[in-house]
Amino acid sequence: MNTLTLNKPRIQSIDLLRGLVMVIMALDHVRDFFHANPNFIDPTDLTKTTVPLFLTRWITHFCAPVFMFLSGTSAFIAGQRKTKKELSIFLLTRGLWLIFLELTIIGFGWSFQLDIHHFGLLVIWALGISMVVLSGLIWLPFNAILVIGLLLVCGHNAFDTVHVQGDTMGAFGWKLLHEQGDATFGGVNIFVMYPIIPWVGVMALGYCLGKLYSTGFDVTKRKKILATLGLSVIVLFLALRFSNIYGDHSHWASQPDGVFTFLSFLNCTKYPPSLLYLTMTLGPALLFLAYTENIASRFSNVIKIYGRVPMFYYLCHLYLIHLGAIALIFIQGFKPSDFDNGLPSGYGLNLGMTYLVWITVIVILYFPCRWYDRYKSNHKENKWLSYL
Numbered sequence: 001m002n003t004l005t006l007n008k009p010r011i012q013s014i015d016l017l018r019g020l021v022m023v024i025m026a027l028d029h030v031r032d033f034f035h036a037n038p039n040f041i042d043p044t045d046l047t048k049t050t051v052p053l054f055l056t057r058w059i060t061h062f063c064a065p066v067f068m069f070l071s072g073t074s075a076f077i078a079g080q081r082k083t084k085k086e087l088s089i090f091l092l093t094r095g096l097w098l099i100f101l102e103l104t105i106i107g108f109g110w111s112f113q114l115d116i117h118h119f120g121l122l123v124i125w126a127l128g129i130s131m132v133v134l135s136g137l138i139w140l141p142f143n144a145i146l147v148i149g150l151l152l153v154c155g156h157n158a159f160d161t162v163h164v165q166g167d168t169m170g171a172f173g174w175k176l177l178h179e180q181g182d183a184t185f186g187g188v189n190i191f192v193m194y195p196i197i198p199w200v201g202v203m204a205l206g207y208c209l210g211k212l213y214s215t216g217f218d219v220t221k222r223k224k225i226l227a228t229l230g231l232s233v234i235v236l237f238l239a240l241r242f243s244n245i246y247g248d249h250s251h252w253a254s255q256p257d258g259v260f261t262f263l264s265f266l267n268c269t270k271y272p273p274s275l276l277y278l279t280m281t282l283g284p285a286l287l288f289l290a291y292t293e294n295i296a297s298r299f300s301n302v303i304k305i306y307g308r309v310p311m312f313y314y315l316c317h318l319y320l321i322h323l324g325a326i327a328l329i330f331i332q333g334f335k336p337s338d339f340d341n342g343l344p345s346g347y348g349l350n351l352g353m354t355y356l357v358w359i360t361v362i363v364i365l366y367f368p369c370r371w372y373d374r375y376k377s378n379h380k381e382n383k384w385l386s387y388l
Helices: 012-034 051-078 084-111 123-137 142-159 169-177 197-213 219-243 258-266 275-291 298-308 310-331 351-378 383-387
Strands: 118-121 181-185 188-192
Touching: 012 051, 012 275, 012 298, 012 310, 012 351, 051 084, 051 123, 051 197, 051 258, 051 275, 051 351, 084 118, 084 123, 084 310, 084 383, 118 123, 123 197, 142 197, 142 275, 169 181, 169 188, 197 219, 197 275, 219 275, 298 310, 298 351, 310 351
Parallel strands: 118 188
Antiparallel strands: 181 188
């Protein structure tokens, strides 16, 4: 392994895109905790939502697939300075660590309750288990990983009509793989929000994309390939979505006005992420990578900070937002007991104020994230830092 490989600089466009989706992700979570949403209206329910509320939710759809995809790409890049065995062990141990975080520190951050009878398998679980699977996939030939990724992403919607009922192990296994839902065993309830089949496929495809960032790969050629791939994926989305034939069990339909018809067209399924959901989000992400490789500005340098310390940012943002929501409870004259049966009437902020809270959260988090980024850079000998 030569010196160039060992000292290869970070890919700035990847840090920028990852930082951008982390910032946007916080908007969704601030909305969850702060927005005065009567009766928990689903922002994507076209019979009840508003255009600003729908778009506030829709823009955050990019976060999970893009982050999962880039995690695969980063794994390939990391593999250029590790042996395959070292990379496999790292992916396995980091994946298991993320699953542990989901079931403990992150789970507590969402509820602020110690509850050993209810667990949620959310996005960090999906990220962790996908890394565990990728730790095995990397031993396969490159083309085999690519084919597996394509089959999982493009083919999983063929099983949308398959359902396994009851609290059996078979039913729970199917939920883990493909169908959102919960199961109860021995008084313990497990809610699977992120079934894993498509997410494993997304990470595998991201890993394959990492080949474009191999040492010595021509930059101009990489940009051209990324742009072509991005446009192709967007065209695929438009063609499949317009046809209503395959790729999402939730079809678009004409609405009372043109704007809501357009929203219906964008309203793809996230749980599990349909082929159309993934093409809708990953196509623009590929274009972003193609056209931001050499971008440098004060704003982009700030955003890159969040992208270089994503897990540290995730943990900090979750606790900061939740603590802020508790403060709002008291500011608005409520007591925690008022929330025992759901959100009481009058709690929360309008959408404009919710955006203001989001911006405040991002600004506050910049300072600890910048400190941690510098700490990691100055203490590369501490291998444990790569797990946070």
